[in-house]
Amino acid sequence: MAASSLSMSSAPSIRPKQVMSTCSTNNIISLPSFNNIRSSLKDTSSLEKGSNERRSILMAAGMLALSSITPSSVLSKETPERYTAFVDKADGYSYVYPSDWREFDFRAHDSAFKDRYLQLQNVRLSFIPTDKNDVHDLGPMEDVIQTLVKNILAAPNQMTDIREIQERSVDGKNYWTFEYNLTSPNFSVTHFTTLAIANGRYYTLTVSANERRWKRYRNKLKVVADSFKVFEI
Structure with missing residues (x-):
């Protein structure tokens, strides 16, 4: 596994139009629509609907299948x-989450788990179709992430602070993980978001916590972000 990182804490504030203008005509950023993710960030408190039977079945099937998964595949x-490991063999992804978290429904997401008492401390995953084959097809990593955070993940009234960007490669799949505050x-919430492309899908895994608790739980949440894997289905 190869990984690289870029600290963004001292980067100047860039307006959305300026971000787009940093790309040459040969490297135009082409991002899928993430309106579903933007809307889901606005109101966490209204999104819990109870347990999801399909997720429970997938969790059980995933755990039973772990003993037969080779080291080069999902986990x-x-x-x-x-x-606890969560494996969705039908949709081609896996990740781990703290064992004391519980499952909940998060609008426009395929799976989600949260802290039992702190609703803003959670992980959720969504995917949408794409014609790209790899995250590098989206354009330069720093430009893509700047555009994504400022134009799509942040609401119009939110200030953004991108703190770190990392890239890793596992079993031929490339992942971009970035830490940012909105x-x-x-209120203020900090996130890790990890992007990956596989199976004609653009996968987004986001781990979040209230900014006041971020310093205490950051390393615990980073384990979740770094555990995210995609595999062929």
């Missing part, structure tokens, strides 16, 4: 202590 490493007039 190449042993699940960390105090984490500040609204009444």
Whole structure:
């Protein structure tokens, strides 16, 4: 596994139009529509609908299948202590989440788990169709992520702060993970988001926590972000 990182903490604020203008005509950023993700970030409190029977079945099937998965496929490493593996063999992805979190429904997402008491401390995954084959097909990593955070993931009234960008490659699949903060007039939330492309799908996994708790739980949440894998279906 190869990985690289870029610190963004000192980067100047860039308006959306300026971000787009940094790309040459040969490297135009082509991002899928993420309106579903943007809307889901606005109101977490209204999205819980109870347990999801399909997810429960998938979780059980995934756990039973772990013993037969080869090291080079879905979960190449042993699940960390105090984490639970979630494997969706039908949709081609896996990740781990803290074992004391519980499942919940998050609008426009395929799977989601959250802290039992802190609703903003959660992980969720969504995917949409794409004609791209790899995240590198989207354009330069820094430009793509700047555009994604400022134009799509952030609401119009939110201030953005991109803190770090990392790239890793596992079993021929490339992943971009970036840490960023979104500040609204009444609250501030920090996220890890990991992007990957496989199976004609653009996968997005996001792990979040209230900014006041981020420093304490950051490393725990980073395990979740770095565990995300996609595989062929």
